[in-house]
Amino acid sequence: MNINFSKLTAAGNDFVLIDNRESVIAKEDCQSLAKKLCDRKYSIGADGLILLEKSACKDFKMKYFNSDGSCASMCGNGGRSIAKFAYDLGVANLKMVFETDAGVINAEILTEDRVRLDLYAPRDLKKDIKVEVNGKEFDVDFINTGVPHAVIFVDDIEKIDVFGYGRAIRSHKTFVPAGVNVNFVKVIKGNTLLVRTYERGVEDETLACGTGIIASGIISVLKGFAESPVKVIARGGDKLLVSLKNSKDKISNVVLEGPALITFKGTVKI
Numbered sequence: 001m002n003i004n005f006s007k008l009t010a011a012g013n014d015f016v017l018i019d020n021r022e023s024v025i026a027k028e029d030c031q032s033l034a035k036k037l038c039d040r041k042y043s044i045g046a047d048g049l050i051l052l053e054k055s056a057c058k059d060f061k062m063k064y065f066n067s068d069g070s071c072a073s074m075c076g077n078g079g080r081s082i083a084k085f086a087y088d089l090g091v092a093n094l095k096m097v098f099e100t101d102a103g104v105i106n107a108e109i110l111t112e113d114r115v116r117l118d119l120y121a122p123r124d125l126k127k128d129i130k131v132e133v134n135g136k137e138f139d140v141d142f143i144n145t146g147v148p149h150a151v152i153f154v155d156d157i158e159k160i161d162v163f164g165y166g167r168a169i170r171s172h173k174t175f176v177p178a179g180v181n182v183n184f185v186k187v188i189k190g191n192t193l194l195v196r197t198y199e200r201g202v203e204d205e206t207l208a209c210g211t212g213i214i215a216s217g218i219i220s221v222l223k224g225f226a227e228s229p230v231k232v233i234a235r236g237g238d239k240l241l242v243s244l245k246n247s248k249d250k251i252s253n254v255v256l257e258g259p260a261l262i263t264f265k266g267t268v269k270i
């Protein structure tokens, strides 16, 4: 069967998007299809597969699969991408509301290449967890911004071994069985963060991770390292904005703003 897809990039985190409102892709085939289509050597290539599905009460529902086939409840860069994809398809207006497995999101297409997401509240905040990997102790903060994230502040963001330490922390006994995405953060002048993320499910550093950037923004505000709105520069150089309200570690009104672009469209045999 031939199926239409769009390829999108959101700050260098890239995705294959498919309109699955008619359930052309069966539930049981999604994980193997994600693995197949995300392969950069034998297929389209991407960090994840995103399906736009019917919703009973909102404009649509987003289903997310990592490039290794694992399912995730949410993706921040994917959320901006599906908003752009839905608008391009004519499924939604400039302002829209959609479901994810993590919660309901309000989205707005701000310009040709910029999208804003208004998110649900994060959960499971745990500060200052000591984690030892490869003979080095890290001070880790944990928060679930739709998916689980570890946030670690570092001095030398260029030198840190994101792959080595990220991979070890991702599967550390503290975070079993689900694992975590691991964000290394450097606070620089101008209320700005540099963030590098080891992504669970891609099992490598990606050029940006939206939910990781939100987690890094929230923890930076909670620790007094930055003020909302926080500017973030992703690994690929793209600029994002995270804003939130904080009252005694109770976080609300979380917003992520950043780029999302359709890079090409095509047809693939599945």
Ligand SMILES: N[C@@H](CCC[C@H](N)C(=O)O)C(=O)O
Pocket: 013, 066, 071, 072, 074, 075, 076, 077, 078, 147, 148, 181, 199, 200, 201, 202, 208, 209, 210, 211, 212
């Ligand atoms: N790239 C995403 C996060 C996707 C899910 C993540 N890899 C997980 O399995 O938790 C983002 O932009 O948020």
